[in-house]
Amino acid sequence: MRAAAFTDLIGPEGVSLVDRPDPKPGPGEAVVDVDACGINRHDLFILEGDSAMVDADDLPFVTGLDAAGVVGEVGADVRGIEPGDRVVLCPNQTCGTCRFCREGPENTCERFSLYHGGLAESARVQADRLIPLPDGVDTTTAAAIPTAYMTAFHMLRRAEVGPGDLVFVPGATGGVGVATVQLATVFGAETIGTSSSAAKLERVRELGLDHGIESAAIDEIREEVEAIGRPDAVINHLGGEFTGLGQSVLRRGGTMAICGRTAGNESTIDISNLFLGHKRVVGSTMGTQDDLRRLVELVADGDVAPEIDRTYALEDADAAFAAMQDRESVGKIVVEP
Numbered sequence: 001m002r003a004a005a006f007t008d009l010i011g012p013e014g015v016s017l018v019d020r021p022d023p024k025p026g027p028g029e030a031v032v033d034v035d036a037c038g039i040n041r042h043d044l045f046i047l048e049g050d051s052a053m054v055d056a057d058d059l060p061f062v063t064g065l066d067a068a069g070v071v072g073e074v075g076a077d078v079r080g081i082e083p084g085d086r087v088v089l090c091p092n093q094t095c096g097t098c099r100f101c102r103e104g105p106e107n108t109c110e111r112f113s114l115y116h117g118g119l120a121e122s123a124r125v126q127a128d129r130l131i132p133l134p135d136g137v138d139t140t141t142a143a144a145i146p147t148a149y150m151t152a153f154h155m156l157r158r159a160e161v162g163p164g165d166l167v168f169v170p171g172a173t174g175g176v177g178v179a180t181v182q183l184a185t186v187f188g189a190e191t192i193g194t195s196s197s198a199a200k201l202e203r204v205r206e207l208g209l210d211h212g213i214e215s216a217a218i219d220e221i222r223e224e225v226e227a228i229g230r231p232d233a234v235i236n237h238l239g240g241e242f243t244g245l246g247q248s249v250l251r252r253g254g255t256m257a258i259c260g261r262t263a264g265n266e267s268t269i270d271i272s273n274l275f276l277g278h279k280r281v282v283g284s285t286m287g288t289q290d291d292l293r294r295l296v297e298l299v300a301d302g303d304v305a306p307e308i309d310r311t312y313a314l315e316d317a318d319a320a321f322a323a324m325q326d327r328e329s330v331g332k333i334v335v336e337p
């Protein structure tokens with residue numbers, strides 16, 4: 001089978017097509033014929049040599065968390081999943097035994113890790129991480145859901161976003177950003193989002209964004225947000241100086257959930273503003289498999305339509321990563337092996 005592998009951690013030029021033996025499922029495993037696999041900034045960080053998870057010793061490395069397709073074969077002891085089932089993978093990997101796994105939610109597992117391997121024609125996965133797809137959810141759409149929508153959903157829930165809340169989403173045009181705007185809208189909230197691109201912001205307005213701010217300048221964004229109102233929640237996947245910004249514009253008692261560091265790993269927080277304002281800042285990673293099951297239902301019911309900017313063939317996976325690096329796309333980028 002063919003796979004798109006990282007053979008050099010130098011950016012999109014480091015992606016090559018490789019041949020690999022066809023995988024066979026072990027006990028508890030399934031092999032999925034991958035129709036589609038969403039890519040994420042997480043993969044791009046790896047490809048740029050900016051991830052602690054993968055280094056030169058791991059090359060060639062096949063990434064791809066969000067695989068969807070048709071089950072080809074199952075191993076011994078697999079129940080509930082059969083060859084021919086259309087499925088999407090929950091890429092969470094947990095130990096199942098630590099105290100966080102026992103208490104839940106599962107994404108707090110102290111040995112939490114992620115599945116990689118979906119950018120290939122076949123993927124060998126844990127069968128109990130597969131979610132069957134209802135009729136009406138095609139595999140390309142399904143491949144857009146897991147990482148971005150689970151992460152956004154989980155952060156909105158951690159920030160207790162509800163009807164009438166004002167939610168601020170710095171960087172509202174990418175995978176997590178668009179997912180947050182769409183899901184906050186489903187939750188009945190009003191949204192403010194930013195982008196450096198007027199054209200991309202316009203598309204997100206069509207997807208439900210209430211207030212778009214076309215700027216990358218922190219002070220300008222601060223002024224515009226405050227003119228709209230003080231957000232009840234900030235959903236922050238950019239990190240960097242957007243963190244101090246998000247904390248300062250929050251309303252009294254509001255919550256900022258953080259899942260990423262695209263704009264940097266450090267920020268300055270106004271500590272007195274934090275404690276005098278009774279604000280909460282929470283870290284959040286991925287979501288639970290049940291979050292993904294609910295999201296697949298929301299998509300099947302027509303409540304959310306995952307936004308896919310473009311699909312790419314497996315041999316064009318390098319171009320898919322280049323589009324992400326160049327900030328060309330709105331929503332998700334999906335590769336179709």
Ligand SMILES: NC(=O)c1ccc[n+]([C@@H]2O[C@H](COP(=O)([O-])OP(=O)(O)OC[C@H]3O[C@@H](n4cnc5c(N)ncnc54)[C@H](OP(=O)(O)O)[C@@H]3O)[C@@H](O)[C@H]2O)c1
Pocket residue numbers: 039040041042147148151170171172173174175176177194195196197200237238259260261262263284285286287324327331
């Ligand atoms: N902890 C977790 O479980 C988890 C899960 C998913 C994602 N994440 C993290 O969340 C972040 C978003 O992931 P994603 O897959 O949604 O990425 P993505 O699709 O590439 O996000 C694109 C968005 O980021 C903005 N952006 C890109 N580079 C920027 C920069 N240097 N400064 C400011 N804004 C920038 C873009 O703004 P423009 O519109 O201006 O181009 C766009 O709105 C990543 O850091 C990722 O690692 C974490």
Ligand SMILES: [Zn+2]
Pocket residue numbers: 094095096097098099100101102108109110111112
């Ligand atoms: Zn655990």
